[in-house]
Amino acid sequence: MAAKIYTDRQDEQIIETVLKKGLRHTVPKWSVLRLAFGRSLRIESHPDESLDHREGGGSEYSLEQLTGEGKDHEEDFTPLFRALLSVRHAEDLFADNDAFVRWLQRHVRRGLREFRSSWMESHDFHNYLLHELLGNLTTPVPTVADDGERLIHALAEIGITAEVVEHQEGSRISRYYVRLRDVNDIALLTRGLDKLAFALGLGEYGIFVSPTREPRIAALDLPRPPEQWHMVPAHTLVSWLETAAPDWRMPVYLGQNVSGQGFGFDLATAPHLLIGGTTGSGKSVSLHALLLSLIRRHDPEHLKLLLIDPKHVELAPYATLPHVIEQRVLSDASDAIASLQRLVETMSEREAILASLGARDIDDPRAAHQGWARIVVVVEELADLILQSNAIEEPLVRLAQKARASGIHLVLATQRPDAQTFSGLLRSNIPSRIALSVQKGAESRIILDETGAEKLLGKGDMLVKLIGQPTVRIHGVMVSPNDIAQGIVDAKRRIL
Numbered sequence: 001m002a003a004k005i006y007t008d009r010q011d012e013q014i015i016e017t018v019l020k021k022g023l024r025h026t027v028p029k030w031s032v033l034r035l036a037f038g039r040s041l042r043i044e045s046h047p048d049e050s051l052d053h054r055e056g057g058g059s060e061y062s063l064e065q066l067t068g069e070g071k072d073h074e075e076d077f078t079p080l081f082r083a084l085l086s087v088r089h090a091e092d093l094f095a096d097n098d099a100f101v102r103w104l105q106r107h108v109r110r111g112l113r114e115f116r117s118s119w120m121e122s123h124d125f126h127n128y129l130l131h132e133l134l135g136n137l138t139t140p141v142p143t144v145a146d147d148g149e150r151l152i153h154a155l156a157e158i159g160i161t162a163e164v165v166e167h168q169e170g171s172r173i174s175r176y177y178v179r180l181r182d183v184n185d186i187a188l189l190t191r192g193l194d195k196l197a198f199a200l201g202l203g204e205y206g207i208f209v210s211p212t213r214e215p216r217i218a219a220l221d222l223p224r225p226p227e228q229w230h231m232v233p234a235h236t237l238v239s240w241l242e243t244a245a246p247d248w249r250m251p252v253y254l255g256q257n258v259s260g261q262g263f264g265f266d267l268a269t270a271p272h273l274l275i276g277g278t279t280g281s282g283k284s285v286s287l288h289a290l291l292l293s294l295i296r297r298h299d300p301e302h303l304k305l306l307l308i309d310p311k312h313v314e315l316a317p318y319a320t321l322p323h324v325i326e327q328r329v330l331s332d333a334s335d336a337i338a339s340l341q342r343l344v345e346t347m348s349e350r351e352a353i354l355a356s357l358g359a360r361d362i363d364d365p366r367a368a369h370q371g372w373a374r375i376v377v378v379v380e381e382l383a384d385l386i387l388q389s390n391a392i393e394e395p396l397v398r399l400a401q402k403a404r405a406s407g408i409h410l411v412l413a414t415q416r417p418d419a420q421t422f423s424g425l426l427r428s429n430i431p432s433r434i435a436l437s438v439q440k441g442a443e444s445r446i447i448l449d450e451t452g453a454e455k456l457l458g459k460g461d462m463l464v465k466l467i468g469q470p471t472v473r474i475h476g477v478m479v480s481p482n483d484i485a486q487g488i489v490d491a492k493r494r495i496l
């Protein structure tokens with residue numbers, strides 16, 4: 001029987017959507033499979049065995065459709081596919097046809113899942129593909145050259161004479177460096193950003209302005225329409241982690257800055273983090289980026305995770321990791337309180353030992369022989385927990401106040417950044433903050449102590465304010481369920 005590639009029902013749905021909405025039926029069905037294959041090849045890790053299963057509701061495709069096997073010479077790309085996969089997987093796939101078909105199927109299905117999780121139907125599929133398949137290989141997609149001209153005209157409308165001296169394309173915004181003729185105009189510019197956005201027809205999205213170190217030059221960040229955004233794919237996390245400063249103890253990468261460089265920091269020095277943003281703004285995705293960064297670098301001997309997720313969904317996949325305390329994700333406030341109280345005890349024990357050793361903190365060489373793991377507490381939705389029980393605040397505050405020295409860190413996320421969820425005591429002890437998009441300036445102020453987050457673009461667009469550093473704008477890396485599964489598989493494989 002001729003070899004076939006099998007898909008499942010969800011795969012078929014995404015093929016349909018790509019055809020209907022992405023490609024507007026201009027190509028046959030199997031070409032979506034080829035694109036998916038290409039997409040999967042750009043992911044560094046190998047697709048895993050779970051993609052071998054043949055489930056109901058799917059479809060089957062012959063190799064003739066996918067690789068052109070058996071067709072005329074010019075249309076048969078099978079040897080090319082075999083060569084590509086042989087090199088990729090270091091196996092002779094000319095000799096082993098079953099293995100060849102297996103890898104083909106895994107790649108195609110993984111690519112389809114990537115489409116499902118990282119392409120948004122409202123976005124231009126060609127643009128998406130261009131970036132996903134060619135990103136980092138070619139220069140970014142060019143934009144209309146006269147945008148700078150339009151900006152200069154719009155500035156003139158609010159009474160500012162300026163020239164564009166440089167221009168950068170970020171994944172979602174274009175940054176223009178403009179030289180003002182008159183320094184007094186900077187006040188006019190800061191006050192006139194809404195008018196400027198209106199003059200440029202930017203809809204509800206705002207413009208950000210920041211000073212630069214060059215005299216009379218300001219940086220203006222202009223949002224592009226969503227069809228022109230580029231997703232930051234999860235596999236870039238892996239390469240960013242390799243560039244982390246050697247003295248960072250817990251490097252975490254969240255996304256990229258305007259000029260496309262990975263943005264990371266050392267969670268150990270943060271030392272606690274609050275993440276706030278409205279629903280759908282990208283909090284969970286950011287938590288995944290943080291968790292994947294951590295489990296990529298640390299084995300369970302050096303890192304423990306206490307995971308609390310009242311909604312019981314987002315963090316569930318991590319429960320099987322040996323890093324996870326109690327090997328489960330806590331969803332109940334009473335369980336969470338009990339676990340946090342145990343952590344407070346751990347903290348006190350560690351503090352007592354540190355004091356007896358004359359050591360300042362867990363990094364002090366005098367404490368090295370204790371072999372303590374760092375412990376990161378991740379709360380997926382703080383507001384839900386506080387609603388369940390106010391009593392959770394007490395151990396959280398105690399940990400926030402003192403846990404740094406003993407290597408315990410809090411990462412708290414919430415959809416409701418208000419005074420009840422993020423009380424004064426928590427606020428003053430959690431100095432590092434991340435704001436994703438919020439509805440109102442007041443919410444931005446609760447998270448960051450400054451406005452701005454109400455002008456963000458959503459979907460992982462964030463303002464990051466780390467202790468002692470200026471606020472930076474970051475476009476978050478897109479982590480799909482598939483990336484999470486892969487990150488967990490990889491972490492387990494490394495531990496074995």
Ligand SMILES: Nc1ncnc2c1ncn2[C@@H]1O[C@H](COP(=O)(O)OP(=O)(O)OP(=O)(O)O)[C@@H](O)[C@H]1O
Binds near residue numbers: 280
């Ligand atoms: N960095 C990103 N790049 C592209 N799309 C993103 C990014 N982050 C989030 N998204 C999109 O936004 C959706 C919602 O993200 P996420 O689930 O993280 O939001 P959330 O803030 O946790 O929402 P909720 O409060 O409802 O849990 C994602 O499914 C994804 O489609």
Ligand SMILES: [Mg+2]
Binds near residue numbers: 283284285
């Ligand atoms: Mg969420």
